Structures are given as C-alpha cells and as structure tokens.
Amino acid sequence: MAGEAKFRKGKLAMLTLTLSPGTKFDDLVTDVKKELGGIEPNISVLESQNAYGARLQSRRAVWITDKLNVEATEARSFQYSDMGVILIIWDLDSLAEEKAWQEKYRPSTIH
Numbered sequence: 001m002a003g004e005a006k007f008r009k010g011k012l013a014m015l016t017l018t019l020s021p022g023t024k025f026d027d028l029v030t031d032v033k034k035e036l037g038g039i040e041p042n043i044s045v046l047e048s049q050n051a052y053g054a055r056l057q058s059r060r061a062v063w064i065t066d067k068l069n070v071e072a073t074e075a076r077s078f079q080y081s082d083m084g085v086i087l088i089i090w091d092l093d094s095l096a097e098e099k100a101w102q103e104k105y106r107p108s109t110i111h
Contacts, residue, residue: 013094017087018075025074028085029061032070039063046073069095 041061075083
C-alpha cells in the first residue's frame with residue numbers, strides 16, 4: 001500500500017491510498033460503507049479506450065457525508081490489468097477551499 005497526505009492550515013485535508021493489486025473493489029466498498037455508518041455509495045463505471053479501440057472499464061464508488069467526500073476507484077490499465085484500488089478521502093471544507101483557490105489562480109484560457 002502506498003499513500004499521500006495533504007494538509008491545509010495544519011489540518012489533514014486529503015488522504016490518498018493506493019491499495020495493492022488483488023484488493024477486491026467490492027470488499028473495499030463494503031468496508032468503507034460500514035465505516036461511514038451504512039451510507040450507500042453512488043457507483044458508476046469509468047470507461048477508457050486505447051488507440052486500437054480496446055475498452056477498459058473501471059468501477060468508482062463515491063460517498064458524500066456532511067464532512068467527507070470519499071472515492072474508491074479500481075486502478076486498471078491496458079498494460080498491467082489489475083493495479084489495485086485507489087481510495088481518496090477529502091475533508092469537505094478543505095475540498096471547497098482547494099477548488100476556490102484553483103479557480104482563483106487558474107490560468108486564463110483567453111490570454
């Protein structure tokens with residue numbers, strides 16, 4: 001397992017964990033759901049396509065609570081197949097601040 005933590009104003013703002021290949025997406029969804037008090041995730045399928053037309057589908061689960069935004073995404077690639085699951089946990093206050101900062105300082109598309 002590998003991970004990264006980001007802090008904002010001395011507070012943990014985001015935690016990203018890359019869980020090892022073989023981690024079952026369904027098991028992770030069940031575990032996160034339990035930790036969040038039984039909140040059901042919104043599950044979607046992300047699709048990518050390579051230059052040869054082959055398609056790859058990865059599942060994503062998203063939970064939004066009053067304090068957290070949690071995303072779990074299957075990490076898959078054409079070259080390596082199963083690469084584990086990526087879990088990202090954002091503090092909602094920090095996420096809103098980050099988005100506002102990015103919008104304020106993003107480069108202009110017309111200059």
